[in-house]
Amino acid sequence: MSRVRIGHWVLWLTLAGCSRVTDHVVLLPGPDGHVGALSVTAASGEILLAEPYSGVDVRGGTPSRLTSSPRMVRESYGRLLDMQPARPRIYVIHFETGTTVLTPESRSKLPIIRDELARLPSAEAIVIGHTDRVANSAVNDRLSLRRAEAGREQLIRAGVAPDSISVVGRGERDPVVFTEDGVAEPRNRRVEIKLR
Template structure:
């Protein structure tokens, strides 16, 4: 999923300047940015770089120079009030079990830390399997994997009321395979934290 850059707009209705609005494109976490176009009816200004800014002053759109420190000074309170963006994690399991692989055992801590840094959170845990076994077996196994992660999170202090679990069996394969193929990347739990 591609993220759209955050654009800040500040309306100055009763100020000593004649600026009516200020628009700033903020960078995505990876440093990229989206774009926004400001139009005043006669000309347009395209803002398509991190910290690109434009204003409408006296009814006319124009680009302006602004740096990260100025953005923080002007929009600091709004930036501080932003919710934390959702996070997505994938943990993998040993074949035909609800035991995490050694690497996923280590990665679990990152899931837990992401949840704990949020004041309010919602956690969605969805279990998956490879195509080995029957549909009924895979459905039970995928649910067992999701429930194991939920139980571990609850044991570590996460509210059970904030966790939803589901099992998808082999219905949503990460890697398409034929039936009865032991594909390790399909033996997973996907966790979304909001």
């Protein structure tokens, strides 16, 4: 089987015939039209995909490049694409340095998030806390979890059902902006709220 490193949305099918297995990979754009990159590695080579609707067939360990179009993908795989779950809606709120205090702009987003959750059937929210790299990693892990919990409490105060919200702290591990240790970066002091 081929090895695939995912850079964005991918349609990956394994087609079994009588004697051979074929992997068929197509790189799809995200909702905003952007694509990442995808490396497909097989026994006899590697092909990098970086254009929307570019693809690879892997037969007998040999990758070959193919091209398609939105229409071709829709015609061939429309039913499969329609079965995908809805993509999560992501909101980002920011905090004052070293605290769980929301910035004024972030407080104004809470009613929007609450209203969005109310429109979703069987809604759930995942609240993921993050920090910059001012403190050490152990302190940042605790702070990120406190921020996620503070985000959860803000959602509950805004009228979201508590049992539909889960929290995770990621510390400084997933920055928006990469910095050296000790650098205060406001864009990294955030909570991501994923609604689905």
